[in-house]
Amino acid sequence: MIRLKDIVLVRDKKTILQVKDFHLAEGERLAVIGPNGSGKSTLVKVLALLEPPTSGEVFFRGEKVTTKNSLAIRRRMAVVFQEPLLLNITVFNNVSQGMRFRGIDAVERQRRVDYWLDRFGIATLRNRKPLNLSGGEAQRVSLARAFALEPEVVFMDEPFSALDFSTRLELLESLGARLAETGATIVFVTHDINEIPYLTDNVAVIDGGMIAFKGGLDSLLAGEIEAPSVQRLLRPFKKVGYTCFST
Ligand SMILES: Nc1ncnc2c1ncn2[C@@H]1O[C@H](COP(=O)(O)OP(=O)(O)O)[C@@H](O)[C@H]1O
């Protein structure tokens, strides 16, 4: 669905992303993990067409992305950030707003808002303003808003990192269930390996702006990949003597 070819992104004379070849398939659910500053958000911004690379090419469904078609293609994607970025209007209108911009009629908007508020367990919040919502509730609104767009790809950049532990688990479980229902193509960024199994068994490790691994979570946990960034992720599991899938 999305392909990156020979991507380099330079900021302040520093190369912050370098991806020779990357492919996100239709229906793929990819977790992207890496330490702070490793380039996760930059990768998402390039994939979501929010930031043009210094060099290289991005393809969406085989079509090369250019300055001309980039906006139209971007409208087929949705992004959820760590901060929910809600407007000071009702929850209903927050979820509806993005659809308005995309020209979806009022009847269909209402149907989708009702559906997604219900799926994320926040139907009772529809007339509330974001200011008095909890962090977990606000992020549920933000997820409903993204899914209501029925985008071809959803990017989530550490959406639960600002939430407390139990709220984080609740949201991971909700999101995992919704993803199992929809078959959506998603990229989920996290710095916490524990979040991944709730959502997918498919993971990319990014380190120093480069993709050090892409493949099954099981082979990552099996410890066969020697890259230091991958080995670092496994340290907590090794400490407690956890060996994965060793039959
Ligand atoms: N606009 C920018 N200008 C200069 N450096 C940047 C810019 N955006 C990101 N960086 C740097 O690029 C690196 C990767 O950033 P980022 O993609 O945000 O990492 P992550 O999301 O993994 O924490 C970091 O070292 C960061 O400081």
Ligand SMILES: [Mg+2]
């Ligand atoms: Mg980031």
